[in-house]
Amino acid sequence: MSDQERWAWLREQTPVLRDYVYLNCGWSGPLSYPVVEAMRRRLDLELWHGPTTRTVMDDRQATTARLREASARMLGADADEIAITGNTTEGVNIAVNGLDLRAGDGIVTTTAEHGGGIVPAYFLRERRGCELRLVPLEAECSPGEVLERFDQAIDANTRLVLLSEITYSTGQLLPLAEISRLAHARGASVVVDGAQTAGHVPIDVHALGVDAYAVPSHKWLCGPDGLGMLYVRRERIAGFDPVKVSGRAAASYDFEGGFEPEREKVTKFEVSTTSGPVVAGTLAAVEQYLESGPVAVWDRVRDLNRAAEARFANIPGVAPASPCIDTTRSGLFLVTVGEEDPGRVAAYLQRDHRVVARAVRQYNAVRLSLHAYNTEADIERAATGIEQALSEGIPDDILAPVPGGAE
Numbered sequence: 001m002s003d004q005e006r007w008a009w010l011r012e013q014t015p016v017l018r019d020y021v022y023l024n025c026g027w028s029g030p031l032s033y034p035v036v037e038a039m040r041r042r043l044d045l046e047l048w049h050g051p052t053t054r055t056v057m058d059d060r061q062a063t064t065a066r067l068r069e070a071s072a073r074m075l076g077a078d079a080d081e082i083a084i085t086g087n088t089t090e091g092v093n094i095a096v097n098g099l100d101l102r103a104g105d106g107i108v109t110t111t112a113e114h115g116g117g118i119v120p121a122y123f124l125r126e127r128r129g130c131e132l133r134l135v136p137l138e139a140e141c142s143p144g145e146v147l148e149r150f151d152q153a154i155d156a157n158t159r160l161v162l163l164s165e166i167t168y169s170t171g172q173l174l175p176l177a178e179i180s181r182l183a184h185a186r187g188a189s190v191v192v193d194g195a196q197t198a199g200h201v202p203i204d205v206h207a208l209g210v211d212a213y214a215v216p217s218h219k220w221l222c223g224p225d226g227l228g229m230l231y232v233r234r235e236r237i238a239g240f241d242p243v244k245v246s247g248r249a250a251a252s253y254d255f256e257g258g259f260e261p262e263r264e265k266v267t268k269f270e271v272s273t274t275s276g277p278v279v280a281g282t283l284a285a286v287e288q289y290l291e292s293g294p295v296a297v298w299d300r301v302r303d304l305n306r307a308a309e310a311r312f313a314n315i316p317g318v319a320p321a322s323p324c325i326d327t328t329r330s331g332l333f334l335v336t337v338g339e340e341d342p343g344r345v346a347a348y349l350q351r352d353h354r355v356v357a358r359a360v361r362q363y364n365a366v367r368l369s370l371h372a373y374n375t376e377a378d379i380e381r382a383a384t385g386i387e388q389a390l391s392e393g394i395p396d397d398i399l400a401p402v403p404g405g406a407e
């Protein structure tokens, strides 16, 4: 199957694309038939056999093991470095709160982080008295400029560097391998928020050299909500203490006071029962992405980003808010739309043009997530909608959505 045939097949398998121009996988990706079928098969198994029979338990064990292996393949890791979590933010929390950070220890993060990254950093400042430095990032920064800013921020006092590999708010790819080398040379751990990367950009955590890397199922992978994966570098697993604990965090225990904590196994970060159908759906999503080919997806989404840049350049009043240089460009394309409120623009696009996108208030921008299943025609629909918003105005009955709500 050629890449073009593959993208057409993916479109066919994703029914929401028949009715909507869906440009919001950076928030949550659309489900496809293979993913839903995998979840349905698992639900049927539970329906007809009950959740604790041998048949169903064996299936759970096999599916979880396959998910660990497929995720490791996707991330460039080994299966015994992958913990199953609930989402990216849980993975980030496990990692940053698992470090033995104390008053005065330095944390470096950026001004372009999601709340799921920056708020855990603020809590470390509040609760443990860590010193927090924010590296300023703008969409037009080159990788060299980004690196230079990290170079200025990370010093011998820095114990943790926490950053996204692709920022949700500017859509830029950061030079993670170089930042990671810099951080390690100064004795800091590197924890990565990969919410915008899995299913989007090829990832090789061993080559990147990072200590922990958290990803979700439900964004660019187009898996179900409610699951994520956390990579922890084998030699560092013992260095992160599990924050929430259960029997899996014990190497042994009895009921007379005997207890030995588990140190080396990545499963110490997994607390308890996860949803079988969600594990099955995530496995199908990861396998589907690996079959599409991570390099082909990455090439495709950046082609679409260049096409969007060219199309939106023709709209007076619209300015790009994501990178226009190829070294940092991703599948996230952001624009400001004159003086319009981006939440109202997104709500208008959805109601009057059936284009699903979102606002990023920090940069006053509308964000289009361009995935491999999207087309130039989708970009045209979004551009036409924005032209119309500018020429005719947004109807008064379109309200700006509540921040963090349905925008």
Ligand SMILES: Cc1ncc(COP(=O)(O)O)c(C=O)c1O
Pocket: 026, 027, 087, 088, 089, 090, 113, 114, 115, 116, 117, 164, 166, 167, 168, 193, 195, 196, 215, 216, 228
């Ligand atoms: C960069 C970034 N981090 C974290 C999150 C939250 O992800 P999750 O729902 O997997 O915790 C998002 C969601 O948009 C994000 O873009």
